Amino acid sequence: MAQLAMGTKLMVGAYSIAELTSIGGMELSADTVETTTLDSGGWRTFMQGLKDGGEVSVEGYFNPGDTNGQIALYNSFTSGSLLSYTILFPFGASWTFSGIVTKVSTKADLEDSVPFEATIKVSGQPSLGLTASAGLTGLSLSGTGGSLTPTFNTNTYLYAFSGLTGTSFTVTATGAGQTIAMYVDGVFVQNLTSGVASGSVSITSIGSKKVTIVANEPNKAPRVYEVTVVKTA
Structure with a gap:
């Protein structure tokens, strides 16, 4: 069943990044290793090689007061630190992963809001949660x-x-x-x-x-x- 994306958050640790309009990713992929032999019947055969979590990209409006969100991404970029992230969907599913920030950008166009963009390279295996915790009572x-x-x-x-x-x-x-x-x-x-x-x-x-x-x-x-x-x- 289709689900609405409105309300999705990207968390840096326990803090949500403010004023986002788009969260791109996850993008899981895997290399292949050829295993063709003389007994393969004329067809190439393969096995799965190294897996890659891809990148998570975000877009939104620049908020310099979002010190634990947007500015935390900038600080992570300058330090090269590995942080914990969660893409938290409003219907209870989530992606949890570690990553390094590889891009932070803003620009200024006449009569437009100042945009904010960042890219996070996923490091290691992400975890997909399909069932929501019960929540507080x-x-x-x-x-x-x-x-x-x-x-x-x-x-x-x-x-x-x-x-x-x-x-x-x-x-x-x-x-x-x-x-x-x-x-x-x-x-x-x-x-x-x-x-x-x-x-x-x-x-x-x-x-x-x-x-x-x-x-x-x-x-x-x-x-x-x-x-x-x-x-x-």
């Missing part, structure tokens, strides 16, 4: 003055925790039989125990932090929940 944040919107739903992945006036907050996620990892502004903080509050996260200045919760079961596509925590006073 509960998600709440605690902090003076803050409130979570919209009301939590297992299949809703974007939230705001706004109106925070205190200097810290905690996160409680519930999901039986899953690994629940918590990131703040793209940096791993801790693995959460289902139903148990996280350690206190400091937010002392007016502004926002991005909290990412990744719920995952072995050999299944992860579910990624993002909460923008906004401190107003």
Whole structure:
């Protein structure tokens, strides 16, 4: 059955790359090794040779404030570092792979938005997840003055925790039989125990932090929940 691509994300670690309009790949291929012998009946025969994960290309709009997404790709290009990526489809399937960034580009045309393009060379074997993890059954944040919107739903992945006036907050996620990892502004903080509050996260200045919760079961596509925590006073 055909599936819509709208809502697909490319994750760098636990952080989604902002403002993408296209994700190209995966492109799996394999070399061939000839095995023809005198007994092959006049036909060439082959066996599969080395496999190649190909490249993943992305296109979108340049966002210099996307420090853990677009700028992370640029930093990976300059350092040559190998990072972990996930193409996360909205219907529960995923590709997980390691890769190196081989291209980053922008350009400026009159009366057009500034585009962003990048290419990631897949290194090693990618993993295809066909079944979605169960996802969270509960998600709440605690902090003076803050409130979570919209009301939590297992299949809703974007939230705001706004109106925070205190200097810290905690996160409680519930999901039986899953690994629940918590990131703040793209940096791993801790693995959460289902139903148990996280350690206190400091937010002392007016502004926002991005909290990412990744719920995952072995050999299944992860579910990624993002909460923008906004401190107003």
